[in-house]
Amino acid sequence: MNVLEHSSRRLFMVTALLLLFASLSVVSLPHSAATSTSSTGVIVPLYSYPGPMWQGLIQAKQANPSVPMIAVINPSSGPGSSQDPNILQGVRSLQSVGINVVGYVYTKYASVSLSSLEAQISAYKSLYGVNGIFFDQMSNVPGYEGYYSTLTNYAKSLGMSMTVGNPGTSVPSSYIGTVSILNIYENAGLPSLSTLAARTSGYSKQNFAMTSYSVSYVSASYISSASNYLGYMYITSGNYPNPYAALPSYFSGLVADLAGGSGGPPPGMVTLTVESVSLSGAPISGLWTVVQSASGNTLATGYTPLTYAAVPGNSYVVYVSNYGNDAFAHWSNGVTSNKITVTPTQDTTLVAYYSTGQSQAPLVVDSASLSGTPISGLWTVIQSTSGKTLATGFTTFEYSVTLGTTYVVAVANYGTYQFVRWSNGSTNRYITITPAQSTTLVAYYN
Numbered sequence: 001m002n003v004l005e006h007s008s009r010r011l012f013m014v015t016a017l018l019l020l021f022a023s024l025s026v027v028s029l030p031h032s033a034a035t036s037t038s039s040t041g042v043i044v045p046l047y048s049y050p051g052p053m054w055q056g057l058i059q060a061k062q063a064n065p066s067v068p069m070i071a072v073i074n075p076s077s078g079p080g081s082s083q084d085p086n087i088l089q090g091v092r093s094l095q096s097v098g099i100n101v102v103g104y105v106y107t108k109y110a111s112v113s114l115s116s117l118e119a120q121i122s123a124y125k126s127l128y129g130v131n132g133i134f135f136d137q138m139s140n141v142p143g144y145e146g147y148y149s150t151l152t153n154y155a156k157s158l159g160m161s162m163t164v165g166n167p168g169t170s171v172p173s174s175y176i177g178t179v180s181i182l183n184i185y186e187n188a189g190l191p192s193l194s195t196l197a198a199r200t201s202g203y204s205k206q207n208f209a210m211t212s213y214s215v216s217y218v219s220a221s222y223i224s225s226a227s228n229y230l231g232y233m234y235i236t237s238g239n240y241p242n243p244y245a246a247l248p249s250y251f252s253g254l255v256a257d258l259a260g261g262s263g264g265p266p267p268g269m270v271t272l273t274v275e276s277v278s279l280s281g282a283p284i285s286g287l288w289t290v291v292q293s294a295s296g297n298t299l300a301t302g303y304t305p306l307t308y309a310a311v312p313g314n315s316y317v318v319y320v321s322n323y324g325n326d327a328f329a330h331w332s333n334g335v336t337s338n339k340i341t342v343t344p345t346q347d348t349t350l351v352a353y354y355s356t357g358q359s360q361a362p363l364v365v366d367s368a369s370l371s372g373t374p375i376s377g378l379w380t381v382i383q384s385t386s387g388k389t390l391a392t393g394f395t396t397f398e399y400s401v402t403l404g405t406t407y408v409v410a411v412a413n414y415g416t417y418q419f420v421r422w423s424n425g426s427t428n429r430y431i432t433i434t435p436a437q438s439t440t441l442v443a444y445y446n
Helices: 052-063 085-096 114-128 145-157 193-200 220-226 251-259
Strands: 041-046 069-073 100-106 132-136 162-166 181-188 208-213 232-235 270-278 288-293 298-303 306-310 316-320 327-331 339-342 348-355 360-369 379-384 389-394 397-402 407-411 419-422 430-433 439-445
Touching (some): 041 208, 041 251, 052 085, 052 251, 069 085, 069 162, 085 114, 100 162, 114 145, 132 145, 181 193, 193 208, 193 220, 220 251, 270 288, 270 316, 288 306, 339 348, 360 379, 389 397, 430 439
Parallel strands (some): 041 069, 041 232, 069 100, 100 132, 132 162, 162 181, 181 208, 208 232, 270 348, 360 439
Antiparallel strands (some): 270 306, 288 298, 316 339, 360 397, 379 389, 407 430, 419 439
């Protein structure tokens, strides 16, 4: 799934901070069984503009310095044509605390020319001094191993220490070693341990990573078990089509579990977390938040998502502000004042709902073979949730949608072309989406 093309949402947050992590050597040789003899780290799709998400990653690294971290940046569906000084400073901030930063490029299942990708790799090095490259839309079809090996060798010739490939699914063993790390799962929900065992096939876990979204809760026992098969993981509660807009509320706990800690608040305290979403439930990060005592003393400030260690039984006043077209509507308990008083006795999450205005953005529907070869001319229908047909046409098809509104998109079979799945893994030809920004859906056919 090409979810890595999500880019910045909040340009006012130019208090940039970011990454480096201790350089890593990847073992590509098989061994007799998967083990957890080395630390498992986190790999974070950092597709927002420098701001709270970047700061949260830095804070998690500082709190858990033993956990390896990789951050994937995507300035403009690639490096862009010019340097953004805020992103450059953010990269340096990330690297200063030990986070490895890798730059996003997409390979379109090995259909993008090597010269084009090498130019992007070189641009990442010169513009932002990244530690490596992330290859999205990586092919898993035998025959393209040399393509990715060539790109890895080029990146390392420029002084980069790692490459990450994202097929998002299993790969033949011949692909192991073509990049430093293979992301073998990118989908909604957690993969079973048997799936991870099958996809890693007894090779060193340092070859593999996974990315899971739409996960509301993850246990420490699952993290511990999955770490036997993976060198890196990222799990988030974010939902398609923009699951990587913010760190999940449990991110600090995830990192602490990987470090062998509890991930919770200090003894005798509980967490008070403030999140912000659109009226449709899409995550919005970067809304200014203030936590005060009942007497009016300011205890904490920051951008959503914000977590504060609270004393059980004490009362707190939480205030969230508006910004631009984002206007506060109500809290998750129905309160319509943007100031709310709470008395947490256990870990508590407050969700602030915002009206984001009626802005428009393109919804693009593409079609391709399972190997990623583009296919044009597949019939497409876009409907409202009530079943009213809003637009029809042939792929590649573009329609202007209202952000925050829910649509049903359907594609048809034709001749020998039979629909298999969408880019998010759904196998139903009818898919329901609520776009929060410009969105591209890819329908795969056999």
